[in-house]
Amino acid sequence: MNTYTVAVGNHAHVDPLKTGERQAEGCQLEFVDIKPIYKAFASMVRELKFDVCEMAVATYLQAREAGKPISLLPVVMSGNFHHRSITQLPGGRIDDPKDLAGQRVGVRAYSQTTGLWVRGVLKEDFGVESGQVTWVTTEGPHVSEYVEPPYVERTSSKLTDLLRGGDIAAAVLGLIAIEEDAAAPVPVIRNWREAEQAWEQRYSGVPINHMLTVRTDMLKNDPAAVRGIYSAFTASIDALRTDAPQTSRQRAVTYGLNKSLLSPLRVAIRYAREQDLIRSDVTVEEIFSDVAGWVDA
Numbered sequence: 410m411n412t413y414t415v416a417v418g419n420h421a422h423v424d425p426l427k428t429g430e431r432q433a434e435g436c437q438l439e440f441v442d443i444k445p446i447y448k449a450f451a452s453m454v455r456e457l458k459f460d461v462c463e464m465a466v467a468t469y470l471q472a473r474e475a476g477k478p479i480s481l482l483p484v485v486m487s488g489n490f491h492h493r494s495i496t497q498l499p500g501g502r503i504d505d506p507k508d509l510a511g512q513r514v515g516v517r518a519y520s521q522t523t524g525l526w527v528r529g530v531l532k533e534d535f536g537v538e539s540g541q542v543t544w545v546t547t548e549g550p551h552v553s554e555y556v557e558p559p560y561v562e563r564t565s566s567k568l569t570d571l572l573r574g575g576d577i578a579a580a581v582l583g584l585i586a587i588e589e590d591a592a593a594p595v596p597v598i599r600n601w602r603e604a605e606q607a608w609e610q611r612y613s614g615v616p617i618n619h620m621l622t623v624r625t626d627m628l629k630n631d632p633a634a635v636r637g638i639y640s641a642f643t644a645s646i647d648a649l650r651t652d653a654p655q656t657s658r659q660r661a662v663t664y665g666l667n668k669s670l671l672s673p674l675r676v677a678i679r680y681a682r683e684q685d686l687i688r689s690d691v692t693v694e695e696i697f698s699d700v701a702g703w704v705d706a
Contacts, residue, residue: 410435410436410437411436411437411631411634412436412437412438412439413436413437413438413439413460413461413627413634413638414439414440414441414458414459414460414461415438415439415440415441415459415460415461415462415638416440416441416443416446416449416453416458416459416461416462416463417440417446417461417462417463417486417621418445418446418463418486418487418619419444420486420487420662421649422642422645422646422648422649422662423486423642423645424645425645425648426438426440426641426642426645427440431641431644431645432641433634433637433638433640433641434636434637434640434641435631435633435634435636435637436631436634436637436638438461438638441459446463446619447465449462449463450462450464450465450468450551451551453479453622454468454471454472454475454477454479454551454552455551455552455553457477457478457479457624459624460623460624460627461621461622461623461624461627461638462479462621462622462623463486463619463620463621463622464479464481464619464620464621464622465521465522465551465618465619466522466525466617466618466619466620466674466677467520467521467522467524467525467677467681467686468520468522468550468551468552469481469620469622470677470678470681470686470687470691471520471550471551471552471554471555471686471687472551472552473691473696474687474688474689474691475552475554475555477552478624478625478626479622479623479624479625480622480623480624480625480628480699480700481620481621481622481696481697482620482621482622482623482635482638482639482700483620483664483665483666483670483671483697483700483704484620484621484639484642484643484646484664485617485619485620485661485662485663485664485670486618486619486620486621486662487618487619487658487661487662488615488616488617488618488619488657488658488661488662488673489615489616489618489657489658489661490526490601490605490608490609490615490616490657491523491526491527491530491581491616492527492530492596492598492601492604492605492608493596493598493601494523494526494527494581494582494596495509495514495527495531495579495580495581495596495597495598496579496580496581496582496594496595496596496597497572497578497579497580497594497595497597498572498573498594498595499594499595501578501579501595501597502578503578503579503597505535506531506534506535506537506597506598507535507536507537509531509535509537509541509542509578509579509597510537510538510541510542511541511542512542512543512577512578512579513542513543513545513562513576513577513578514542514543514544514545514577514578514579514580514581515544515545515546515547515564515568515571515572515577515579515580515581515582516544516545516546516568516580516581517546517547517548517568517581518546518547518548518549518550518551519544519546519550519557519558519561519686520550520551520552520555520557520686521581522617522618522619522677523581523618524544524581525677525680525681525684525686526616526677526680527581528542528680528684529676529677529679529680529683529684530598530604530608532680532683534598534604539558539560539683539684539685540558540560542560543560543561543562544560544561544562545562545563545564545568545571545576545577546561546562546563546564547563547564547565547566547567547568549563555686558685568580568582569582572594579597580594582594605657609657612672612673612676613668613669613672614660614661614663614668614669614670614672614673615657615658615660615661615669615673616661616673616676616677617661617670617673617674617677618661621639621642623635623638625699628699628700635700636703639664639700639704642664643664643665646662646663646664665704665705666697666701666704666705671693674693674696675693678691678692678693
C-alpha cells in the first residue's frame with residue numbers, strides 16, 4: 410500500500426483524517442504540518458513537493474495555465490465572502506468604494522485569492538477595474554512563471570505601516586486589529602452584509618478560497634488511491650453537517666460537481682481573466698475532465 414504526503418490546513422473536516430479516526434481506502438496518508446498553509450503552495454507548484462495539497466484557487470488557475478502537472482479535485486477546503494476584507498483606517502479618505510479608482514491599495518500578493526474576490530466585487534458592484542488601482546504588494550506569485558500586470562508594485566514595508574503613513578488608501582487585510590493599541594480597520598464596503606447576501610443569491614454559492622489538489626501523475630498511476638482520498642475527505646465533510654443554520658464559512662465547504670461548487674468556481678475563473686491573473690480561457694468541465702467519470706454531481 411502506497412503512502413502519500415498531504416499538506417492541508419487545520420480544518421475541522423480534516424481533523425479525523427489527521428488523527429487516524431478516518432482512513433483513506435487504498436493508501437496511507439502522511440500529513441505534513443505547514444502553518445500557515447499558504448506557505449505550501451509555492452513548494453507544490455514549483456517542486457511538486459507533496460502528493461496531495463490544499464491550494465488557493467488563484468494559484469491553481471495560474472499553475473494550470475503554466476502547465477504544472479497538478480490536478481484539481483472538487484473538494485472545497487475553505488471559503489468565505491470578502492466584501493468586508495477591503496479595509497481602511499477609521500476616518501479614511503474613501504467615502505465610497507468607487508473612490509478606490511486612482512488610489513493605491515495594499516494586498517499581500519496580487520495573486521492572493523482573497524484579493525481576486527475583492528477586485529471582482531469592486532468591478533461587479535462598483536465599476537472599479539483592476540487596472541484603475543495601483544496594487545501594492547509584499548509578496549510575489551506562487552507560480553514563478555506568472556508576470557504581474559504593470560499596475561502591481563512591490564514594497565518591503567508592512568501594509569499596516571503604509572496605511573498609517575497614508576501611502577495606501579486601503580488594504581486587503583480583513584477585520585484584524587492593526588496593533589493592540591490601535592483602532593481596527595473598517596470595511597470600505599459599508600453595506601457588506603447585504604452585498605454578501607446578494608452575491609450568494611446571484612451565484613448560488615459562497616466564494617471559494619482553497620480546494621484540494623493532487624499530483625497529476627498520482628491521479629493517472631494510482632486512481633484508486635485518489636478516489637479513496639476523495640471519499641475520505643467528503644465523508645468527513647458530511648459528518649460535520651447539521652440541521653442548524655450554517656455560517657458562510659461552513660456553507661463554503663462542499664464537494665462534488667454541483668452548482669454550489671461549480672458556480673462560484675466559474676465566477677472565480679471569470680474574475681481571474683478580467684484581472685489578468687490568467688490570460689487564457691478555461692472551463693470547469695476542462696478542469697474536472699479527469700475526475701468527472703467517478704465524481705457525483
